[in-house]
Amino acid sequence: MxxxxxxxxxxxxxxxxxxxxxxxxIMAGRMAPGDRINQEETAELLGVSRVPVREALAILENxxxxxxxxxxxxxxxxxxxxxVRENTEIFGLIYAHVAxxxxxxxxxxxxxxxxxxxxxxxxxxxxxxxWRVVGEYVDAIMEVGVSKRMNRTLRRMRVLVEVSxxxxxxxxxxxxxxxxxxxxxxxIRAGDGERASQSQxxxxxAAADHLVVAxxxxxx
Numbered sequence: 077m078x079x080x081x082x083x084x085x086x087x088x089x090x091x092x093x094x095x096x097x098x099x100x101x102i103m104a105g106r107m108a109p110g111d112r113i114n115q116e117e118t119a120e121l122l123g124v125s126r127v128p129v130r131e132a133l134a135i136l137e138n139x140x141x142x143x144x145x146x147x148x149x150x151x152x153x154x155x156x157x158x159x160v161r162e163n164t165e166i167f168g169l170i171y172a173h174v175a176x177x178x179x180x181x182x183x184x185x186x187x188x189x190x191x192x193x194x195x196x197x198x199x200x201x202x203x204x205x206x207w208r209v210v211g212e213y214v215d216a217i218m219e220v221g222v223s224k225r226m227n228r229t230l231r232r233m234r235v236l237v238e239v240s241x242x243x244x245x246x247x248x249x250x251x252x253x254x255x256x257x258x259x260x261x262x263x264i265r266a267g268d269g270e271r272a273s274q275s276q277x278x279x280x281x282a283a284a285d286h287l288v289v290a291x292x293x294x295x296x
Contacts, residue, residue: 091131094122098132102141102152103245105294109154113142157291161284168280170230171214174221175260175276179269181220187265189216194261203250213257217264245294249286253279 098118101107113133119126133150136142140159144150178186193216197209218227256279263272 091128091135094118094124094128094132095135097122098136099139099141102136103155105245107152109152111152113150113152115149155291157288160291161288164280164284164287168277168284171217171280172273172277174217174230175264176269176273177221178217179264179267179272182264182267183220186216186220190261190265194258197254197258197261200254203247206250206254210253210257213261246283246286246290249283249290252282252286256280256282 098107098113107113115126115129115133118132119129122129133142133144137144137150141153141155142150143153190213193209193213197206197213200206200209218230222230256275260272260275260279263275
């Protein structure tokens with residue numbers, strides 16, 4: 077397993093950060109099904125202790141991305157395209173509801189925030205830029221679209237469908253997401269909750285379609 081200097085985690089790390097790195101490696105195919113994840117090598121590669129690496133492996137096992145075998149170590153599990161589609165579409169339903177509520181509860185502050193986010197997204201040229209701005213969009217609509225308690229719950233669950241997963245596998249899904257979110261933002265700002273909800277769901281479904289095609293192609 078190798079990484080560029082930029083992949084090294086330079087500040088004090090956490091299990092979530094290490095998990096994000098390993099998750100990207102798995103989704104991008106740089107770590108294949110059956111590969112063993114060496115804790116010592118991973119810690120050295122990322123410049124961390126073994127503690128956050130162990131935390132990361134527990135996170136990934138809970139997500140169903142790896143299997144930890146007693147006395148043998150952690151191994152990468154095959155990616156199931158159907159499960160990826162199901163997860164993405166379930167979150168599509170959730171965020172469709174959030175988009176509808178955001179449109180119904182539109183305030184002047186939210187309208188300004190979404191206008192700025194839309195401009196940023198329109199100007200984004202790389203996958204990383206797109207996903208950063210999409211994250212800002214999701215945070216903005218959840219702030220008004222759901223309760224604080226539900227907001228915290230959804231933030232914890234979002235790791236299951238990290239947008240970087242899509243970026244690592246399918247550039248087409250990146251573009252579909254960018255265009256779809258721009259449309260959804262315009263509908264939220266217009267106060268059209270029903271159409272914003274539909275647009276949000278269709279955006280997630282389109283991204284899932286592209287992602288599944290790319291994953292199936294990789295699997296042969």
